[in-house]
Amino acid sequence: MRISLIQMNVSFGQPEENWQRVKERVAQTMAESRPDVVALPEMWNTAYDLPRFESIADRGDLRRKLAELAREHGITLMAGSIGEQDDTGCYNASYIFASDGSELARYRKLHLFRLMGEEKVLKPGGDGRVLFPVGEGRGGVIICYDLRFPEMVRSLALDGAQCLFVPAQWPHPRLNHWRVLNQARAIENQMVVVAVNRVGSDPNNTFCGHSMVIDPWGNILAEAAEGEEILTVDLDLSEVEQVRRKIPVFEDRIPGQYRN
Numbered sequence: 303m304r305i306s307l308i309q310m311n312v313s314f315g316q317p318e319e320n321w322q323r324v325k326e327r328v329a330q331t332m333a334e335s336r337p338d339v340v341a342l343p344e345m346w347n348t349a350y351d352l353p354r355f356e357s358i359a360d361r362g363d364l365r366r367k368l369a370e371l372a373r374e375h376g377i378t379l380m381a382g383s384i385g386e387q388d389d390t391g392c393y394n395a396s397y398i399f400a401s402d403g404s405e406l407a408r409y410r411k412l413h414l415f416r417l418m419g420e421e422k423v424l425k426p427g428g429d430g431r432v433l434f435p436v437g438e439g440r441g442g443v444i445i446c447y448d449l450r451f452p453e454m455v456r457s458l459a460l461d462g463a464q465c466l467f468v469p470a471q472w473p474h475p476r477l478n479h480w481r482v483l484n485q486a487r488a489i490e491n492q493m494v495v496v497a498v499n500r501v502g503s504d505p506n507n508t509f510c511g512h513s514m515v516i517d518p519w520g521n522i523l524a525e526a527a528e529g530e531e532i533l534t535v536d537l538d539l540s541e542v543e544q545v546r547r548k549i550p551v552f553e554d555r556i557p558g559q560y561r562n
């Protein structure tokens with residue numbers, strides 16, 4: 303399975319400009335690398351323009367365009383996350399589309415990040431255990447701050463996820479946390495981690511990039527710097543089972559002895 307991560311800048315509160323950027327980058331990626339899966343960062347349509355969220359968040363149009371983009375290029379599109387709203391409220395939501403344009407999964411961010419004011423505007427999603435087919439295996443998704451909740455990723459691994467996607471807008475000065483937490487989630491759950499951060503700045507933060515792909519042994523297979531970049535990696539998800547056989551963490555768990 304060949305996967306490309308699009309690490310890009312995001313224009314603050316400019317959904318149309320950001321959509322054009324995504325379309326161009328996906329076309330460029332297809333021309334250069336022909337991946338099976340393309341992954342995008344967090345909330346790339348609106349950015350964290352939360353005061354204007356209700357006037358710029360998607361009401362369904364962007365979702366339809368993303369489905370069409372996946373179909374046009376024949377890729378699984380892990381569309382990062384987008385700012386969206388419906389009659390129930392505003393959300394930071396991840397969508398995954400199959401190569402025929404069908405929607406494979408939707409996950410609405412569960413843990414809202416107070417340092418960036420998410421809880422003032424967004425509602426938390428209800429279901430943190432979203433899985434979907436990816437290549438020959440199964441993928442799971444969390445969004446940015448969720449990375450700090452190891453129990454969430456463990457649940458996904460127990461449900462069968464072999465590959466974890468982490469779309470993010472993770473800023474400085476916490477680059478160290480971003481790198482270590484992604485590696486920790488890969489090692490402790492013996493799974494592939496595909497973490498896609500944005501770059502550039504908004505009025506409050508400078509984002510640290512360093513998108514990365516980590517194998518189930520914890521090796522960083524590819525890591526971007528702090529500018530716009532496309533990372534492409536060939537992944538073999540069967541390595542997950544090999545690592546899980548070598549150190550049988552999942553067999554050796556003693557769930558009755560831990561607090562849930």
Ligand SMILES: NC(=O)CCC(=O)C(=O)O
Binds near residue numbers: 344445447448472473
């Ligand atoms: N967009 C986010 O959820 C940011 C999370 C973050 O920066 C953190 O340190 O956690």
